[in-house]
Amino acid sequence: MTETPMPGMVPWPEELVEFYRSEGLWQDRNLFQYIEDTARSSPSKTALVDTGDGSRLSYREVIDRANAAAWRMRELGFREQDRVVIVLPNSWQLVVLLLACFRTGVIPVMALAGHRRYELTHISARSQARALFTMDTWRDFDFRPLTQELENEVDTLEWSFIARDHGPHARSLDDLLAPLDLSPAQTAELDAISIDPLLPALFQLSGGTTGLPKLITRTHNDYAYNIEVCSEVAGLTEDDVQLAALPLTHNFGLACPGVLGALTVGATSVLAPSPNPVKVFEAMEQEQVTTAVVVPAVAQRWIAHEAEHRTGKTVSLRVLQVGGSRMPDELAPRVQAVLGATLQQVYGMAEGLINMTRLDDPEEVITTTQGRPVSPHDEVRIVDPEGNDLPDGERGLLLTRGPYTPRGYFNAPEANEKSFLDGWYCPGDVVVRRPDGNLVVQGRDKDIINRGGEKISAEEVESLLYQIDGVEQLAVVAMPDEVYGEKVCLYAVIRDGHTLTLEQACEHLREVGIAAHNLPERIEIVDRLPMTKIRKIDKKVLREDIAAKLAAEEQ
Template sequence: MTSHTSEGTTPWPADLAAEFRAKGYWEDRALGSYILDTADRLPDKIAIVDGELRLTYADIANRMDAGAERLLQLGLRADDRVMVQLPNGWQFALLTLACFRAGIIPVMALPAHRQYELSFLSELSEARAIAVPDTIKDFDHQAMAEDLVSTIPSLEIILVSGAANPMNVGLEELLAPGKDPKGARARLDGLAPSPDSPALFLLSGGTTGLPKLITRTHNDYAYNIKASSVPTGVTEDTVYLGTLPASHNFPLACPGILGILFAGGRMVMLPSPEPRKAFAAIEREKVTLSTAVPAVAQRWIEYQEETGGTQLASLEVIQVGGSRLPDEIARKVKPVLGATLQQVFGMAEGLINTTRLDDPEDVICTTQGRPVSEADEIRIVDESGNDLPDGVAGSILTRGPYTPRGYYRAPEANARAFTPDGWYASGDIVERRPDGNLIVQGRDKDMINRGGEKISAEEIESLVYRIEDITMAAAVAMPDPVLGEKLCLYITVKPGTEVTLEQIQKMLRETGVAAFKIPEHLVVVDELPATKVGKINKKELRADIAERLATASAHSK
């Protein structure tokens, strides 16, 4: 029987799939089997560290399989969706692995998401379960999940990290060790999902409204993980600190949590990259590899410059991605943090580029790397789709064995983002150097990149029109020295009325919008500038807010 997931996906052409298999990119194995391989090889080695909890590979294999069987006992089935909104921790990792093992598809939501985003994603994915923390920073995620279950027909089961209410299921119990690991393994081996079936849904940082779902299969994601691990030098001796939200592709699989577990390394999980705690964890666990977005890297550099000390002595490599790292900050990483910088430019839709650890310092500090796979294809094109020579910036197109051919149940988005012959247009403007390394110049779409979290201008604009006195709205990026960009809102209002930033922020919070999407600056104008074809001139607005900020900074000195 055709599953409803496959009805919403775009498969690779049969001839390409055969080629990917023949060349060994696709190994025709489910993701869970790689974890079992490591557990068989290194059963007593520590796999995951979360605070005081230390789990060996034998532990995680047992808990993965026991959790998979308990998910099936709850009534979930292969191809069912589980919305995963958990902070970094062992429960995130083990629930994800249990889903892979049972053929259940985790939908990687963010802890920052609220009812507005989760309602949309639950309905689009037809999720049957949702996994949430009980509370984070006084926000009651469990109560929100209960509201969602009462309004979304497909949602039935709530999984809770922490204190679960009586009708809900505690993840501590769901992921407890099983009493019959050999039997569970044999039973689940017999139910192994097809390697071409969806393994998980990642979220796009889409520019047109709410996120789209990116279908990643067992075959393509395993290759993503393994190909990303090579230039990062991951081995069983790697000790990895994960502080970025683990549901993002970068800290999950580039090489991330899954790359470490595939290789037999040790995964140290922290819910926040706050320097004091992160540095203490690096020293305590002898961490060798970590990831950061530019704002985090900058905070770590500032903290190390302020405090000095040798807490980072074990740190060998720090990967920085999510948004463009300014060259001047890149040049400080090695001298201040003592680790080799690896720049990462990639997308949840596939293509991953990295600088190499032995690249010249100039390449490491001024480029965002080159593809991790020989099979990654890249074109740089102009507005008409014509290929551009090296050294000329244009839009990047890509395809390859781990770049999907379409979003899930999104034909209009697919028509915009994918060409008929499978090239994906991410909306990034890049320049390719003659040595193959890419320099990211920005975006060709209407997107604010706030410290690696992508905000759709269109989504915020459509929401602020709920305030009746607003007649026109334009959300644009404004420069920020720490986060790279923040969200600035320009509005026009009805004559004789007044709208404040606080009013807009309050409305958006009440709507249930993620906090990182809420505008941080408001400019009220008589009229918004327009292009010759009558569209709001965002370029002019971005220049205007940059000038306003520069003027304000000059006056404050």
């Protein structure tokens, strides 16, 4: 087992590797093995319930299908450290494919079902992916012609695997995941694959804080520990039924503890393609869901629906994990009051550090803070702009490092210089640490917009909008929204003789192929933009302006 990372990967220092091993944090096992152990002890128990197509898979069926897919991938020529891009909604196919990748050492890149040509071209090229896995259609979007475009644009892409109607040019994902009775020799050949737990198990995507997504390296060792400590703090056990209504390609829904945590402890995961309260509440009642994972915007929809309709279908819900963006203090108490569940606030990042309120914390902690680190080995500093440590109670930038926080992005030296310093990761979040160790998120230092947990780079959207003829100057800023927390507002100065409407701006971004959550939802045409003393656009003034306008319109 080599200690040398793959090219482009930033390793942990050797002394930390040995320390994490000696402390039992890193167990040098493939992620697949943890779930395989559960399947051996509870083979007939239901592992996955897919509300999209009605499928129910036992632990034995999940492992058997993953082994079948792993064998077929090896026959096709996939080998350890090959990269593949996964663009699938919540489904049993996504989970089984992911396990097949872990089994073979193939590294999945966890794209979002909402990503389009603009993001997927970059992700596929940056990762040097050999294959793309997706559905035929999703929410009225046809991925089949897009996969052909991507194969033409990205030199390394050899195959596309498409579920349901795969069309004439792609391979069938359904066939790849079909059951297959492997011989003892075939199983032994899979068992003989040597997978270094210090190498990537998967690539998560950064939130796009400085442009197109960066690849976050998550190894088998660090991700297994991430899943373990999150499961412990969430109180997840084999008796739980977990509802997965957030995209599983997000770190939160996948491993905090997420569906991988549920499969590791022997719980049942109910996979929902949408968090729509009508359908989700039906599933809650039918499957007796005990724990669920949502962002604040979804929590607000669920609370409003239950308060209005009094369905009584959430009575089995024990814990509601809320993260992705800060939970409004005034909404937090209503989780218990309306849904009957204990709120667990979760604040973290796919780059590592996860904070959670504890289930037995006082109500004041649960409803007004975003929790504290899940591991005693997590290190957290709060610093001023010059990097000086600040005392508890003072507002500052968060820095963190630890046994599940990678030391750098994959193949991104420039981004690493900005975001990592001597092993400390700086996400750009502004927080206050209370004397009891709980963090209160105050906002962002970087120029991003958090739309219901989706991080939008204002700089990236601006660069694309500047391609429109007649644009003199523009700025993309966050505007407050009761449901999503923030939405995208566009301020623009237009040259004489030209016009720009919101629909024109959005149509241009659609043609570029950017994900829909990046689209502006309001436009303000102005004569000039406010400037700071150093001649930069003063976005603070613009955010205050749009907030004031929205407040005035509500009166």
